[in-house]
Amino acid sequence: MATINAADLGVPSRRLRTFLVATRHDYISLDGLPTRQRWNCGRWDPPALCPSTSAPWPQRSMAAALGWSAGERINTRGNRRTSGGNEFSADGLSWCLTEKARSWKRVSDGQRLTExxxxxxxGFPGDFPWQGSRTKAFLQAADVVAPPVAAALLGTVLGIxxxxHVAEYMERIYQAPAPPSPLPPRRAVQEELFALAS
Incomplete structure (x- = not known):
């Protein structure tokens, strides 16, 4: 099992997802995947909580991702005050989206967050075709696995x-230079291991 935060791959919001990766015949190494937590079930190695083997990518702020100026604040609950607060700064990561994000608005001008x-x-392109009403579009955006997370997990599992590719995708959708990937190319790592073994 692996827990991955999309923000660790450069997505501008906190999105923790836990995945069960299973195989019948082969051991799959999740090394190089920026995980928050990993659990080895014990089929090939003793059961254990494994440390992450990769550093997170540089983070992208909500304001930078949306092309907003620094200093913007987001109101999440209108005039209601809760113990957790009802505003956060867009200069850092966005709070995790839920369907209720449809009511978030910028404090400076009252503009509501769009689909x-x-x-x-x-982690989707701005022109992604969300389906249904505004509420359903926000629900879809809240429930998805971010494409960079899916690509990283599937690439790691399949040895690709x-x-x-993720860095190029992020550069394309956020129209900003991609943060450098902290990962060495997989082939180079494999060649180094083969060299050590011989």
Missing amino acids: AQAGLLA EWGD
Whole structure:
């Protein structure tokens, strides 16, 4: 099992997802995947909680992802005050989206978060075709696995180099230079291991 935060791959919101990766015949190494937590069930190695073997990617703020100026604040609950607060700064990561994000608005001008902006915060292109009403579009954006997380997990499991592809995708959707991938190319790591073994 692996817990991955989309923010650790450069997505501008906190999105923790836990995945069960199973195989019948082969051991799958999740090394290089920026996980928050990993659990080895014990089929090939003793059961254990494993430390992460990769550093998170540089974070992208909500304001930077949406093209907003620094200093913007987001109101999440209108005039209601709760113990957790009803505002946060867009200069850091966005709070995790829920269907209720449809009511978030910028404090400076009262502009509500759009479906396209919610998609960008979830790691989707701004022109992604969300379906249904505004509420349903926000629910879809809240429930998805961010594409960079899916690419990283599937690439790791299938042994496909994914770091450069994810970095290019992120650069394309956020129209900003991609943070450098902290991962060496998978082939280079394998060649180093073969060299050590011989």
